[in-house]
Amino acid sequence: MSHPSAHHLFHPANADAWATTVLSGVAHLGRQLAEVDGPSNGTAPELAAKLVADVDLDTPLNDTTAALEEMSRLYLDDAVWFHEPGYAAHLNCPVVIPALLAELYVSSVNSSLDTYDQSVGGTFIERHLIDWTAARIGFPETTADGIFTSGGTQTNLQALHLARGRVERRGLDRLRIFASADGHFSVQKAARLLGLGDDAVVCIPVDERHRMRPDLLRGALDRCLADGNVPMAVVATAGTTDFGAIDPLDRVADLCHTYATWFHVDAAYGGGLLASPRRRHLLSGIERADSVTVDYHKTWFQPVSASALIVRDTATLRHITWYADYLNPKDAAHPNQVDKSMQTTRRFDALKLWLTLRIMGPDLIGDYFDTVIDLAAEVHDAMVQCPDIELAAEPTLSTLVFRYRPRGADPATTDEVNTRIRAALFDSGRAMVASTKVDGEVWLKFTLLNPMATSRNILDIVDRVRVTGAEILTGAAR
Numbered sequence: 267m268s269h270p271s272a273h274h275l276f277h278p279a280n281a282d283a284w285a286t287t288v289l290s291g292v293a294h295l296g297r298q299l300a301e302v303d304g305p306s307n308g309t310a311p312e313l314a315a316k317l318v319a320d321v322d323l324d325t326p327l328n329d330t331t332a333a334l335e336e337m338s339r340l341y342l343d344d345a346v347w348f349h350e351p352g353y354a355a356h357l358n359c360p361v362v363i364p365a366l367l368a369e370l371y372v373s374s375v376n377s378s379l380d381t382y383d384q385s386v387g388g389t390f391i392e393r394h395l396i397d398w399t400a401a402r403i404g405f406p407e408t409t410a411d412g413i414f415t416s417g418g419t420q421t422n423l424q425a426l427h428l429a430r431g432r433v434e435r436r437g438l439d440r441l442r443i444f445a446s447a448d449g450h451f452s453v454q455k456a457a458r459l460l461g462l463g464d465d466a467v468v469c470i471p472v473d474e475r476h477r478m479r480p481d482l483l484r485g486a487l488d489r490c491l492a493d494g495n496v497p498m499a500v501v502a503t504a505g506t507t508d509f510g511a512i513d514p515l516d517r518v519a520d521l522c523h524t525y526a527t528w529f530h531v532d533a534a535y536g537g538g539l540l541a542s543p544r545r546r547h548l549l550s551g552i553e554r555a556d557s558v559t560v561d562y563h564k565t566w567f568q569p570v571s572a573s574a575l576i577v578r579d580t581a582t583l584r585h586i587t588w589y590a591d592y593l594n595p596k597d598a599a600h601p602n603q604v605d606k607s608m609q610t611t612r613r614f615d616a617l618k619l620w621l622t623l624r625i626m627g628p629d630l631i632g633d634y635f636d637t638v639i640d641l642a643a644e645v646h647d648a649m650v651q652c653p654d655i656e657l658a659a660e661p662t663l664s665t666l667v668f669r670y671r672p673r674g675a676d677p678a679t680t681d682e683v684n685t686r687i688r689a690a691l692f693d694s695g696r697a698m699v700a701s702t703k704v705d706g707e708v709w710l711k712f713t714l715l716n717p718m719a720t721s722r723n724i725l726d727i728v729d730r731v732r733v734t735g736a737e738i739l740t741g742a743a744r
Contacts, residue, residue, distance in 0.1 A: 276374055287330055288370070294334045298342050305353035308695040309344040325720070345700065351716060351723035355700040357507065357535060359715040361569045364625040365618035369569060377614045379414070381593060382602035385614065389601055392616035398623075399560060400576050402540040404553025411580035414573065414616050416562045418534035419452040421575045424500070424586060424608050425557040426456045428577065429499035429528035431585030436496045437557050444468045444486055445501040446478035446513055450532055451657070453501050466498075476511035476659060478502060480518060487525045499528040504549055505536025505565075508711060510642075510663030515551025523554075531555040538565025538661060541632030546638065548662075549636040562619050565635045565715070570617045601699050634717040638664040642714050644721045645728075654732055664714040667702065670735035677737075681708040687734045697727045737738055 267608045276284055284445040317340050327333045347353065349360035369686045378384040379392055392414055400410035426443065433441060443452045468490070483500065490497050500669050502513040508621050515531060522529035526716045533539075533550050537560035539549050552558060555578065562572035577583060587605045604610055622631065642661040649655050649668060658667035669684045684701070685708055692696045700711040710731065712724065 271714050276376075279391040284374075290613050291329055294338075295342075295431060298337060298338060302350065303348050304695045305348075305350040305698045306346045306692065306695045307344060308693040314344050340742045349416070349716065349718070351719040352727060353716070354699040354712040354714055354719075354724060354727060355698040357564050357713055357715065359564060359567045360718070362567045362626060362631075365572075368618040368621040372614045372617050375614075379612045379614050379616070380607065380610050382600040383600045385603075388614045389603060391620050392603065393601070395616050395619055395623075396574060396576065399540065399574060403555075403558055403576060405576065405578050409579045409581075410577065411583060411606065412574055412576035413583075413603060414612070415575055415607070416571045416609070417563070418450065418532065418559050419455065419461040420608060421534070421559040421561075421573050422450065422452045422530070422532055423456040423459060424575050425559065425577075426453070426499055426501075427460060427528045427608075428557060428582045428585050429530065429630070430460055430462075431582070432528060433496050433498050438462055440495045441498040442466055442468055442490050442495050443499050443501060444470055444483060444497065445489075445526075446470055446472055446503050446506065446511075448472050448476050448506040448508060448511060449478075449503045450500055450534070453532075457514045462498075472511070474659075475662070476506060476509040478513040478518065480514055480521060483518065484521055487521065487527070491525075492616070494532075497527045500532055501530045501532055502535075502555075504531055504533035504539070504552065505663050507535065508665060508667055508704075509659055510535065510661060510665040512548055512662055515549065516554070517553035519551050522556075528557070529555045530559070532559045534559050534561035535564055537561060538632065540626040541566065542636050543632050544636050557739065566619065566622070566631055567634055567715075568615075568618050570624065571613075572618055575731075596623055635664075637717040638714045638719075641717075641719060641721060641724065642666055642712070645712070645714070645724045648721065648725055652728065652732065654735070655728065659711055666712040666714070667696070667704065667709050669707075669709045670731050672735075675739075677707055683735050683738050684708045684710055686738050687731055688732050691727075691730060694730075697730050698704055699727065699731070 271284060273280055345631060348358045378386045380388050396412040396561050398411060401407065415424065430441065436556055441462050443453060443457055443465060443466055454464060454467050458464060470478050470486060473479050487497050500518060502515055502518045504512045519529055533552065536549065539545050558576045560574050560576060562568040563570045583606045593604060642664040646657065646661050646666055649657060654670060654672040656669050656671045669680060670687055671680045688699055688701050688710060691699060700713060702709055702711050714724065
């Protein structure tokens, strides 16, 4: 029987080749990083698509250097670099070095965290991190539990699945989920995937600070019961995507207790406050939740993916468990994480957070988040002085929603100009901002997650916005 060549496999016999290859990759990335000058190069989609489509995947290069050079042309040359101070668009963070070190081990060893006999110590590292996060939330030590997930969307889905498990015998068509009008779209997506339908999500209006209004939530819960429906869950948000708003968690918790409703807190963005030396109090009330979403790959500065679902009571995870003889034998001495997860095969992403905490400690991570929150406040105060910049709200965390709007500009023109400003900035490769809509109108958005960025860096982007907007208006007037 003939065997294919195995010199590409990670194996003791190939240790030298592995080290040489990895080090060549590190050197290549280091050279590329040194040449980065701006968050992107503004490559058009049609050009990026053609570069990739022209590659014949059936004909290997058989050369690492050539493959890395090709990868740069197809990917790194066009990549968006989140460490650049000109990047201020989405909830993407620069990542800490200890987590990158962990990635080497996560990928090379390739442990799978579904069963003990595929991970051993990894099982207990993940469990210890879950316990540690639960303690930071304030959940009872004797009952709290959880699982690492791929991201906030999956985490929210699993949390709502657990909530449905408590009441599903009441009829799926009668179940209702209540969430802030500014909450994440993954709540609606979860309702659809859980078979509840789009109408199952009841959006609660927000106040002037973009927080869910508890008085209107109470009214919606009363109407739900009066209509013969079942309040399945309330999702409060600790850090909305656009405004970084934190819903009044204690008041929402009171209502969930009164109406015997599952209380989920989506802290995908604001969860970094659990490590904050100065702002942990902003999450007051989160300890009363039944479940919490935490995205470590946002405000904990971890590489994608690293998220977790943390639950108050481990018994609620039974709604996700499926027994298979070959996978999860009932043996308490050899614990299996697959009993708690929507996934089966699952990366050891917990190792990234573990090495981060062991090398850096949580206070430094929390200080990074505090730094970008301070930055947003400082930039906001400077932008208020700009006569042609309009701000939608004061920042709670590290997002700023604003638009270019000279005095007297009409709404239709303002929408078009700001849309064009965003595109022009991306095309330039010098700055990247996001866009959203507030009351149907187009606004721009900064999401500041780079603790090395300065107010001058961000105000330089504001200057670009103003100059570009004026040029667009001047051209339109000709």
